[in-house]
Amino acid sequence: MIWDVSVAYYGCPYPSHIEADLREIYEAGFTSITLCINEYEWPSIVNAKKIVVDKAQNIGLKVFVDMHGFGFFVPGHFSIAVPNNPDWCEVDSRGRIYPIRGCPNNPDYRAWLKNSVREIVNKLKPDGVFWDEPSLIVPRGWPEVWTCRCLVCRRIFREEYGYDMPDSLTDDVKKFRQNSLFNLLDELTSEVKKLDRGLINILCLMPEHTGMHGIYSWDPVLNLKNLDVFSTDPYWIWGNRSFNWFIEWVNRALEVSRKANLKTQIWVELIKVPKGRESDVYRGVVKAVELGADAIATWSFRAEEGSELSCEDSEKAWKTMVEAVRKIRSM
Numbered sequence: 121m122i123w124d125v126s127v128a129y130y131g132c133p134y135p136s137h138i139e140a141d142l143r144e145i146y147e148a149g150f151t152s153i154t155l156c157i158n159e160y161e162w163p164s165i166v167n168a169k170k171i172v173v174d175k176a177q178n179i180g181l182k183v184f185v186d187m188h189g190f191g192f193f194v195p196g197h198f199s200i201a202v203p204n205n206p207d208w209c210e211v212d213s214r215g216r217i218y219p220i221r222g223c224p225n226n227p228d229y230r231a232w233l234k235n236s237v238r239e240i241v242n243k244l245k246p247d248g249v250f251w252d253e254p255s256l257i258v259p260r261g262w263p264e265v266w267t268c269r270c271l272v273c274r275r276i277f278r279e280e281y282g283y284d285m286p287d288s289l290t291d292d293v294k295k296f297r298q299n300s301l302f303n304l305l306d307e308l309t310s311e312v313k314k315l316d317r318g319l320i321n322i323l324c325l326m327p328e329h330t331g332m333h334g335i336y337s338w339d340p341v342l343n344l345k346n347l348d349v350f351s352t353d354p355y356w357i358w359g360n361r362s363f364n365w366f367i368e369w370v371n372r373a374l375e376v377s378r379k380a381n382l383k384t385q386i387w388v389e390l391i392k393v394p395k396g397r398e399s400d401v402y403r404g405v406v407k408a409v410e411l412g413a414d415a416i417a418t419w420s421f422r423a424e425e426g427s428e429l430s431c432e433d434s435e436k437a438w439k440t441m442v443e444a445v446r447k448i449r450s451m
């Protein structure tokens with residue numbers, strides 16, 4: 121039986137609209153929401169976020185919070201604190217700085233990030249935290265150009281390897297970049313468990329091992345002692361890949377999770393699905409469960425209706441997802 125079926129929900133600034141959304145989600149068969157908390161919304165609309173969490177939990181939905189922005193995630197999610205502290209920023213191998221991305225090795229940025237996690241968890245009381253595609257930025261000119269080679273990274277590299285950090289992607293540099301991300305993840309996930317052992321940590325890594333985002337292998341997931349669920353988001357429709365590519369990455373995630381004794385969550389896209397390909401969404405959800413996924417999640421509520429990432433026929437895409445959810449809840 122499936123452990124969890126989640127849908128990403130951005131929240132709503134008008135509390136009187138929240139209940140209807142959450143009822144729709146619950147009645148569609150989802151068992152949790154993955155609630156986006158954007159840095160620019162925190163703390164300005166903390167009350168609306170708290171109402172979402174409380175109402176969702178009252179209805180019977182679990183809530184996993186997804187910190188967007190905060191200098192840590194895929195480009196496009198803006199940070200306020202990181203550009204205000206230029207010392208925290210990632211710096212590429214040619215010396216350019218990236219103002220919305222914090223360096224995972226910078227101690228002040230790490231302290232601020234951990235404090236933000238504590239604040240969010242303490243105020244909202246969610247059921248867990250969803251770590252959404254933590255990564256290093258991909259600079260223009262990759263792989264000749266890469267991050268992070270800030271002063272802090274250079275100092276730590278010298279201490280660990282005994283020589284100056286090269287400006288090219290050597291094997292030591294690759295190892296260092298990947299360790300930087302996993303060290304931070306280890307600290308963040310343990311911070312969550314310090315607040316409450318019952319909180320669930322879900323880590324979602326992108327389905328690629330080229331190192332462009334800093335990740336060359338999923339093996340270090342095995343060392344994250346405070347992780348509960350390993351997740352990936354192989355978006356084959358949006359990414360114009362084959363269905364076999366989707367299956368391949370689901371199987372890779374399952375393999376890592378089984379070795380690490382974690383649950384597996386697979387994201388199926390409700391992003392930019394072209395009209396006429398809605399049945400692929402259904403196919404992906406059912407296949408992931410047949411292959412052994414413990415949890416399914418989808419981005420996002422009502423197929424991104426109204427956003428530039430909307431499915432072409434958002435109504436049909438959403439309805440197809442709801443049918444898929446019914447199917448897997450009965451499997």
Ligand SMILES: [Zn+2]
Pocket residue numbers: 209210211223224225226268269270271272273274
């Ligand atoms: Zn750095």
